[in-house]
Each structure stands twice: as C-alpha cells, then as structure tokens.
Amino acid sequence: MRHNFGAGPCILPQEVFKQASQAVLDFKDGLSILEISHRTPEFEAVVDETVRLIKELMNVPSGYSVVLLQGGASLQFSMVPMNLLPEGGTAAYLETGIWANKAIKEVKTFGTANIVASSKESNYTYVPKDYVIPEDSAYFHCTSNNTIYGTELYNFPTTSVPVVCDMSSDIMSRVIDVAQFDLIYAGAQKNIGPAGLTIAIVKDEILGKSGRKLPSMLDYQVHIEGGSMYNTPPVFSIYVAMLNLRWLKSKGGVAEIEKENKAKAEALYKEIDRNPLFKGTCAVEDRSRMNVCFVMENPELEKPFLKLAEENGIEGIKGHRSVGGFRASMYNALPITSVHALIELMQIFAEKHQ
Amino acid sequence: MRHNFGAGPCILPQEVFKQASQAVLDFKDGLSILEISHRTPEFEAVVDETVRLIKELMNVPSGYSVVLLQGGASLQFSMVPMNLLPEGGTAAYLETGIWANKAIKEVKTFGTANIVASSKESNYTYVPKDYVIPEDSAYFHCTSNNTIYGTELYNFPTTSVPVVCDMSSDIMSRVIDVAQFDLIYAGAQKNIGPAGLTIAIVKDEILGKSGRKLPSMLDYQVHIEGGSMYNTPPVFSIYVAMLNLRWLKSKGGVAEIEKENKAKAEALYKEIDRNPLFKGTCAVEDRSRMNVCFVMENPELEKPFLKLAEENGIEGIKGHRSVGGFRASMYNALPITSVHALIELMQIFAEKHQ
Known part of the structure; x- marks a missing residue:
C-alpha cells in the first residue's frame, strides 16, 4: 500500500x-x-x-x-x-x-x-x-x-x-x-x-x-x-x-472535503505536538491543513525515520531543503487512512527511540 | 476500424x-x-x-x-x-x-x-x-x-x-x-x-x-x-x-517517416488528380504532405461523400470552413492503410456518381 x-x-x-x-x-x-x-x-x-x-x-x-x-x-x-x-x-x-x-x-x-x-x-x-x-x-x-x-x-x-x-x-x-x-x-x-x-x-x-x-x-x-x-x-x-x-x-463538495481535511490535519498535528521526538515548524495559528511541516528534536533521527517511512510505503515526506525535516502534504485525495499510517509509524518510532 | x-x-x-x-x-x-x-x-x-x-x-x-x-x-x-x-x-x-x-x-x-x-x-x-x-x-x-x-x-x-x-x-x-x-x-x-x-x-x-x-x-x-x-x-x-x-x-527516424509521408501524399494526390469528381485546392508545387485539401467538381456531392466517409470510419476529413470541401491530415502516425481506405472510397463514390 x-x-x-x-x-x-x-x-x-x-x-x-x-x-x-x-x-x-x-x-x-x-x-x-x-x-x-x-x-x-x-x-x-x-x-x-x-x-x-x-x-x-x-x-x-x-x-x-x-x-x-x-x-x-x-x-x-x-x-x-x-x-x-x-x-x-x-x-x-x-x-x-x-x-x-x-x-x-x-x-x-x-x-x-x-x-x-x-x-x-x-x-x-x-x-x-x-x-x-x-x-x-x-x-x-x-x-x-x-x-x-x-x-x-x-x-x-x-x-x-x-x-x-x-x-x-x-x-x-x-x-x-x-x-x-x-x-x-x-x-x-x-x-x-x-x-x-x-x-x-x-x-x-x-x-x-x-x-x-x-x-x-x-x-x-x-x-x-x-x-x-x-x-x-x-x-x-x-x-x-x-x-x-x-x-x-x-464526495459532497468543498464543505464536505473541508471536514475531512480538518480531521486529517488535526490528527497529524496532534501527534506532532504529543510525540516527544517531533515538533512543528510554524506558528500554531497559521498551520496549513494542506502541508504539515515538522522536524525532529534530534536531527540525527530524521534519516532513520525517513527510511522507515519509505519502507512502509510513505512517499514524499522529505521536507523542502529550505526548511528541512518533513513535509506531509495532505491534499483532497489523500485518504485519512494514509494519515493514520504515518501517525502509527511516528508512534512506533518514538517507542523505539525514547 | x-x-x-x-x-x-x-x-x-x-x-x-x-x-x-x-x-x-x-x-x-x-x-x-x-x-x-x-x-x-x-x-x-x-x-x-x-x-x-x-x-x-x-x-x-x-x-x-x-x-x-x-x-x-x-x-x-x-x-x-x-x-x-x-x-x-x-x-x-x-x-x-x-x-x-x-x-x-x-x-x-x-x-x-x-x-x-x-x-x-x-x-x-x-x-x-x-x-x-x-x-x-x-x-x-x-x-x-x-x-x-x-x-x-x-x-x-x-x-x-x-x-x-x-x-x-x-x-x-x-x-x-x-x-x-x-x-x-x-x-x-x-x-x-x-x-x-x-x-x-x-x-x-x-x-x-x-x-x-x-x-x-x-x-x-x-x-x-x-x-x-x-x-x-x-x-x-x-x-x-x-x-x-x-x-x-x-521506425527509423525522420528520414524513414518522410518516405512513408511522401508515399501517403503521392497516393492521395494521385487519386485526387485522376478522379474526375475531385480536385486539389492549391498550387501543385506547394502541396502539403501533412494536410491534403481538396474539393469536388460538383459541390452538391460533398455532403453525401462526407456521409459515406463517416459511415466507413474515416474521421475528421471535413475541410476548414475558410476553404470548404475536404482536408485529409496525414501525420506521422496515420498508417498508409488509412490512406488506401480513403482512396478506395473515393473510387467507389466516383463509380456510383459518374
């Protein structure tokens, strides 16, 4: 998958x-x-x-x-x-x-x-x-x-x-x-x-x-x-x-997809804020629902996490070079199950590296 | 076809x-x-x-x-x-x-x-x-x-x-x-x-x-x-x-496709010049190999010929409104068999209407 x-x-x-x-x-x-x-x-x-x-x-x-x-x-x-x-x-x-x-x-x-x-x-x-x-x-x-x-x-x-x-x-x-x-x-x-x-x-x-x-x-x-x-x-x-x-x-139009987009973004930001290994990169009130940017408290763990993600079918989360870390883009067509898969990996990784 | x-x-x-x-x-x-x-x-x-x-x-x-x-x-x-x-x-x-x-x-x-x-x-x-x-x-x-x-x-x-x-x-x-x-x-x-x-x-x-x-x-x-x-x-x-x-x-590159394009154009122009019902619209020395424009000596026959062509799977030969008649575009990917199919129809139509 x-x-x-x-x-x-x-x-x-x-x-x-x-x-x-x-x-x-x-x-x-x-x-x-x-x-x-x-x-x-x-x-x-x-x-x-x-x-x-x-x-x-x-x-x-x-x-x-x-x-x-x-x-x-x-x-x-x-x-x-x-x-x-x-x-x-x-x-x-x-x-x-x-x-x-x-x-x-x-x-x-x-x-x-x-x-x-x-x-x-x-x-x-x-x-x-x-x-x-x-x-x-x-x-x-x-x-x-x-x-x-x-x-x-x-x-x-x-x-x-x-x-x-x-x-x-x-x-x-x-x-x-x-x-x-x-x-x-x-x-x-x-x-x-x-x-x-x-x-x-x-x-x-x-x-x-x-x-x-x-x-x-x-x-x-x-x-x-x-x-x-x-x-x-x-x-x-x-x-x-x-x-x-x-x-x-x-799907019910823009109002319905907005609900899904909010749910996807809330779930991922919640994990970023909860998980001690990760942190968001921008002002909380301005956080995008389309592109979630985050880094690791310990930058040395970024490479192994990226590798784990790729091994598990998570594509395209490498951050832009001008920000570093990770960027999870969650456009309309990305199912919430994909977001759950990423969150699960973040949790598994945190358990291993805490 | x-x-x-x-x-x-x-x-x-x-x-x-x-x-x-x-x-x-x-x-x-x-x-x-x-x-x-x-x-x-x-x-x-x-x-x-x-x-x-x-x-x-x-x-x-x-x-x-x-x-x-x-x-x-x-x-x-x-x-x-x-x-x-x-x-x-x-x-x-x-x-x-x-x-x-x-x-x-x-x-x-x-x-x-x-x-x-x-x-x-x-x-x-x-x-x-x-x-x-x-x-x-x-x-x-x-x-x-x-x-x-x-x-x-x-x-x-x-x-x-x-x-x-x-x-x-x-x-x-x-x-x-x-x-x-x-x-x-x-x-x-x-x-x-x-x-x-x-x-x-x-x-x-x-x-x-x-x-x-x-x-x-x-x-x-x-x-x-x-x-x-x-x-x-x-x-x-x-x-x-x-x-x-x-x-x-x-296919052998441009030189090879040029030979095919020449053969396709020659075949169709030959029929236009031979067939008493049809005539080309432009100067013989400037005739395009890509787009062959022709009309009928008797414009009243154009509609029935177009109908016959469409019934036989010949698509897109209606001429541009500023020239009228017919335009057969014969780009690289058009097989010579398609040109033969068009020529055959022109001959059948001529036999009927002579």
Missing part, C-alpha cells in the same frame, strides 16, 4: 486514474482522448462541464468568469501585473514565502511591488497580520497557502483595492467566499487535476483598465471571449480535472 | 496510447504518472530523454538549446518578438495563412511586422517565392506548413537575418537542416505528442540582444537555464511525447 504525501503534482483519486487511463485508450468511438480535436462537440462538453463544476463547487457569484489556461501560477505572476497594473503603478504584495517572493519579482517589468508585510526574516514560519494596504494600490496580492513552510491564510483583508490570490495549493480544500476576491488563480496540480492546466477566476469589471497593449495569450479577456479555447487547450489535463471535480462533487 | 484524418490534436501510434494508458495507472512502484513530482529522478529522466530524442531525431547541431514549454504556438507568436525584437525594431514576416497572420498581429505590441510577401489575395492557395528580406530586419518569420490551406514550404530563404520558423504542423515529418534556422517552435499536438506541450529549438547566440526586460516565463534563456523545469512542466504531455519520439526512432 502506497501513501502519497507528495507536495505536487500530487495524489488524485484512484477512480480518476482508472477513468483517465481508459479514456487514453477509448474516449469516443474507439478514439483516444489524446487524438481528438478540441473542437469536437464531445470535448467542448468537457470544457463546459469543467468550468461549470468550478463555478458550482466554489459557488462563484455572477460577474465572474472562469478560464482554463496554461503556464502555471508562474505565468500568472506576470499576467496579473500585465492585466491589472497601469504603467508606473504600484501593487501591494504580502510576502509569505518563496512563491509570493517570485510573484513580487515579476512585477518589476511592469511597475512597482510594495511589500506591505513579510515574514522572510523568520524563514516564513508565520503569516504577517498587521499591515496596511495603501488605497492607491492597483491591487493587493497574497498567497493563500505556502507549501514549503506549511502556513495558510485563514483571514483575508477587507480593502477597497482589488484582491488577487494565488490559491494554487489550497483551492477547493476549504470553503472560501469568492466575492472577497477579484482574481483567484491556481496551478491545477494539487486539488484540481494534473500538471499542465491553470485556472483563473476573474471578476469581469476589473479587466481592461490597465491601459496596456497585451499579447493575446496573456490577456484574460481574450481567454474569456474564447471560452478557454482561444487556442488549443491542454486537452487531457482538462479532461482529468473534470473527472476529479466530478469526484469532489460526488 | 477507425481512420483518424483529424487536423490536430491528431492520431498518435496505438502503442503509445497503450503505454500512456498503463502509466496513468502505474508509472513507478504503483504510482500514476499523474501523481508524481516533476522533481523525481524518474521524471527528470523523462525530460532528459525527450530533449535528447528531439536533438537526435532532428540532428540538432551544437550551439542550439531545446526547451519544453507551454501555451502552444500562439504564445510563441508573442515570445518571438519579446525575445528577438528590439524596441521600435522591425521583423520580416511571410504571410502564408491564418497562423502566419496571427503571428504577424502579435508583433504590434512590440514593434513592426514587415510583410515581405503574402498569398492572402488568393486565400493562401500558394506559397509566395519571390520576396526580399531587408537586411535590417530583426528576424525573418515563416510557417513551414499551412494546415488550413494545405500548402508547405519546400524551400527556406538564405539570408543574413535570423530565420524563425513555426513548424507546428510538419515538424519531424521530413528531414530539415536545423542549421538553416535560428529558432524553430512547434505546438506538440501533431507529430510530437498530445496538446499542452510546445517545443522550441533556439540558437543560443541570438538570445539576450533585444534589450527588453522579460517576464521570466516568457524568456527562452530562463527555460534553457532551468532545463525546461523552471516551473512545474506539463508532466503527462512530456511523457507521451517521449513515448511517441521513441516510436519514431524505432
């Missing part, structure tokens, strides 16, 4: 793998999903259903468009200022990790990033809370979950400026109020689907105001008008995302 | 579908190709092999880099001027179809496109041959194959300016001399692999000269330095491309 705690691209439901595997052989009348035109009615129905499921599962209000893109969150780091930042303008950024930092770096080609708060000095072990967003900012940008450090934003600011959020690593893991945001984007490869797809949820009224001439492929409006088919989309990634969103809906 | 003549995303070899389907279930130790980290040694080996196969199959000389990107040729339409065109500069474009036209339109955000020749006035039924590329052009851009109109460039200009070519629809279908080009790009979804992947072959020395500040994701140099892993790549599309390139190598 494998337990895939990898940080992403990550585990998806087994039934999604089975359906996707079958569609590679036969999607329609003996033709593979890999050899059909994106302009066939059958694939247009896939795009429509994917967009509809995103709207339904996230309860997207009217006045917002959902688009399916390519290039990952990394391309969004540039598309956001290109679309929203006027020439010479300033945007406010909350720096909560390396991904926020990368987003900040991409602004300089287009204007100025004003870092309203940062936890960089503590290696991003907490989420800054007291900060002011200047009212003349073109927008405010934040990262809702920080995979490398294991922190998550549980409160978003109320502000008169448009709020942009990179939700790549916790989208659809918990209920959020889309109306609090003006632009949400996410690489698909955590809770949405496989790598190669990016989604954006855009409040229509914020577009067309930057005064910039934009390349077509980097203009949200072009993709909205093209129905996510301005050019050939990443067909298979969209198809698998649709299967995965169907699975999420069948 | 299905015969997939679709224009793209298009047919790939059946054995590639089988291998890809299996990897969706189990790529490594029971884990799906859809749930593994792109940073695993196993996937890094996939990227390395894909790049190596492209270099080997196309005989890419030293001094060139191969990168795996996202966004399709449509994003390349902008990346090319962003990377190569200095502020206020002019680039020369050959206008041979709608895709060339789209590439031309994207230049205006960055500078000026000088259309050195165009066959627009004849609905792109031929490839212009007498044109002059001004020596002060930042680069010359052409499209090697025009899917919609069924024309192909069999000669490329000798010029002192860098030559950029969109080879999306005929790359690896015939031997080309990479040294004649400074930048080749192609959406994968014809002869390389499934949609969601784009490749670029860049002569290193042409980069870094435009004087522009570039967003990281739109800078070829960033992807070269990142080994096509600057951010999460389209994992599955790359994996399937690798499988398909392995297949091409096992």
Whole structure:
C-alpha cells in the first residue's frame, strides 16, 4: 500500500486514474482522448462541464468568469501585473514565502511591488497580520497557502483595492467566499487535476483598465471571449480535472472535503505536538491543513525515520531543503487512512527511540 | 476500424496510447504518472530523454538549446518578438495563412511586422517565392506548413537575418537542416505528442540582444537555464511525447517517416488528380504532405461523400470552413492503410456518381 504525501503534482483519486487511463485508450468511438480535436462537440462538453463544476463547487457569484489556461501560477505572476497594473503603478504584495517572493519579482517589468508585510526574516514560519494596504494600490496580492513552510491564510483583508490570490495549493480544500476576491488563480496540480492546466477566476469589471497593449495569450479577456479555447487547450489535463471535480462533487463538495481535511490535519498535528521526538515548524495559528511541516528534536533521527517511512510505503515526506525535516502534504485525495499510517509509524518510532 | 484524418490534436501510434494508458495507472512502484513530482529522478529522466530524442531525431547541431514549454504556438507568436525584437525594431514576416497572420498581429505590441510577401489575395492557395528580406530586419518569420490551406514550404530563404520558423504542423515529418534556422517552435499536438506541450529549438547566440526586460516565463534563456523545469512542466504531455519520439526512432527516424509521408501524399494526390469528381485546392508545387485539401467538381456531392466517409470510419476529413470541401491530415502516425481506405472510397463514390 502506497501513501502519497507528495507536495505536487500530487495524489488524485484512484477512480480518476482508472477513468483517465481508459479514456487514453477509448474516449469516443474507439478514439483516444489524446487524438481528438478540441473542437469536437464531445470535448467542448468537457470544457463546459469543467468550468461549470468550478463555478458550482466554489459557488462563484455572477460577474465572474472562469478560464482554463496554461503556464502555471508562474505565468500568472506576470499576467496579473500585465492585466491589472497601469504603467508606473504600484501593487501591494504580502510576502509569505518563496512563491509570493517570485510573484513580487515579476512585477518589476511592469511597475512597482510594495511589500506591505513579510515574514522572510523568520524563514516564513508565520503569516504577517498587521499591515496596511495603501488605497492607491492597483491591487493587493497574497498567497493563500505556502507549501514549503506549511502556513495558510485563514483571514483575508477587507480593502477597497482589488484582491488577487494565488490559491494554487489550497483551492477547493476549504470553503472560501469568492466575492472577497477579484482574481483567484491556481496551478491545477494539487486539488484540481494534473500538471499542465491553470485556472483563473476573474471578476469581469476589473479587466481592461490597465491601459496596456497585451499579447493575446496573456490577456484574460481574450481567454474569456474564447471560452478557454482561444487556442488549443491542454486537452487531457482538462479532461482529468473534470473527472476529479466530478469526484469532489460526488464526495459532497468543498464543505464536505473541508471536514475531512480538518480531521486529517488535526490528527497529524496532534501527534506532532504529543510525540516527544517531533515538533512543528510554524506558528500554531497559521498551520496549513494542506502541508504539515515538522522536524525532529534530534536531527540525527530524521534519516532513520525517513527510511522507515519509505519502507512502509510513505512517499514524499522529505521536507523542502529550505526548511528541512518533513513535509506531509495532505491534499483532497489523500485518504485519512494514509494519515493514520504515518501517525502509527511516528508512534512506533518514538517507542523505539525514547 | 477507425481512420483518424483529424487536423490536430491528431492520431498518435496505438502503442503509445497503450503505454500512456498503463502509466496513468502505474508509472513507478504503483504510482500514476499523474501523481508524481516533476522533481523525481524518474521524471527528470523523462525530460532528459525527450530533449535528447528531439536533438537526435532532428540532428540538432551544437550551439542550439531545446526547451519544453507551454501555451502552444500562439504564445510563441508573442515570445518571438519579446525575445528577438528590439524596441521600435522591425521583423520580416511571410504571410502564408491564418497562423502566419496571427503571428504577424502579435508583433504590434512590440514593434513592426514587415510583410515581405503574402498569398492572402488568393486565400493562401500558394506559397509566395519571390520576396526580399531587408537586411535590417530583426528576424525573418515563416510557417513551414499551412494546415488550413494545405500548402508547405519546400524551400527556406538564405539570408543574413535570423530565420524563425513555426513548424507546428510538419515538424519531424521530413528531414530539415536545423542549421538553416535560428529558432524553430512547434505546438506538440501533431507529430510530437498530445496538446499542452510546445517545443522550441533556439540558437543560443541570438538570445539576450533585444534589450527588453522579460517576464521570466516568457524568456527562452530562463527555460534553457532551468532545463525546461523552471516551473512545474506539463508532466503527462512530456511523457507521451517521449513515448511517441521513441516510436519514431524505432521506425527509423525522420528520414524513414518522410518516405512513408511522401508515399501517403503521392497516393492521395494521385487519386485526387485522376478522379474526375475531385480536385486539389492549391498550387501543385506547394502541396502539403501533412494536410491534403481538396474539393469536388460538383459541390452538391460533398455532403453525401462526407456521409459515406463517416459511415466507413474515416474521421475528421471535413475541410476548414475558410476553404470548404475536404482536408485529409496525414501525420506521422496515420498508417498508409488509412490512406488506401480513403482512396478506395473515393473510387467507389466516383463509380456510383459518374
């Protein structure tokens, strides 16, 4: 039995793998999903259903468009200022990790990033809370979950400026109020689907105001008008995302999966706090439910524990090099039984080494 | 039996579908190709092999880099001027179809496109041959194959300016001399692999000269330095491309597949020219081997022929709306038996309707 705690691209439901595997052989009348035109009615129905499921599962209000893109969150780091930042303008950024930092770096080609708060000095072990967003900012940008450090934003600011959020690593893991945001984007490869797809949820009224001439492929409006088919989309990634969103809906949607995600996170954090060999790495109130980062009181025991974990089918818990120790990523599709398996190993290991 | 003549995303070899389907279930130790980290040694080996196969199959000389990107040729339409065109500069474009036209339109955000020749006035039924590329052009851009109109460039200009070519629809279908080009790009979804992947072959020395500040994701140099892993790549599309390139190598490589492609095209054009019901739509010397466009002498017979074709498993031969009639796309993976099946139907239909 494998337990895939990898940080992403990550585990998806087994039934999604089975359906996707079958569609590679036969999607329609003996033709593979890999050899059909994106302009066939059958694939247009896939795009429509994917967009509809995103709207339904996230309860997207009217006045917002959902688009399916390519290039990952990394391309969004540039598309956001290109679309929203006027020439010479300033945007406010909350720096909560390396991904926020990368987003900040991409602004300089287009204007100025004003870092309203940062936890960089503590290696991003907490989420800054007291900060002011200047009212003349073109927008405010934040990262809702920080995979490398294991922190998550549980409160978003109320502000008169448009709020942009990179939700790549916790989208659809918990209920959020889309109306609090003006632009949400996410690489698909955590809770949405496989790598190669990016989604954006855009409040229509914020577009067309930057005064910039934009390349077509980097203009949200072009993709909205093209129905996510301005050019050939990443067909298979969209198809698998649709299967995965169907699975999420069948599980009861985001509110239900949030309960499971809370239960998984509570169980593991409880063991980390209880077990004398382990300790969490970040502020308790900011602990992420998606990525649980922890180290050992005695660093020399980390290697043997990692070995024991690997021998027992626990995959992908090695921490990012900038934090060390362990990171257990527990995305939607990870069953709670996998979390129990990890906890049991931590207990067995503690008994041996106490 | 299905015969997939679709224009793209298009047919790939059946054995590639089988291998890809299996990897969706189990790529490594029971884990799906859809749930593994792109940073695993196993996937890094996939990227390395894909790049190596492209270099080997196309005989890419030293001094060139191969990168795996996202966004399709449509994003390349902008990346090319962003990377190569200095502020206020002019680039020369050959206008041979709608895709060339789209590439031309994207230049205006960055500078000026000088259309050195165009066959627009004849609905792109031929490839212009007498044109002059001004020596002060930042680069010359052409499209090697025009899917919609069924024309192909069999000669490329000798010029002192860098030559950029969109080879999306005929790359690896015939031997080309990479040294004649400074930048080749192609959406994968014809002869390389499934949609969601784009490749670029860049002569290193042409980069870094435009004087522009570039967003990281739109800078070829960033992807070269990142080994096509600057951010999460389209994992599955790359994996399937690798499988398909392995297949091409096992077939004897590009020179061998070119022979097959010539045989397929010759057979079908011969029937079009022989059969009194059908006629080709473009200049004989510019006829594409990838996309064979033809109409009927009596347009009223087109609908019944299309119906007959569909009843006999011939998929995707309806012509693009801007040309009408039929388009038989015959990419590398289309077996010659499919071409024979189409020819046979044309003959049966002619006997009935003469």
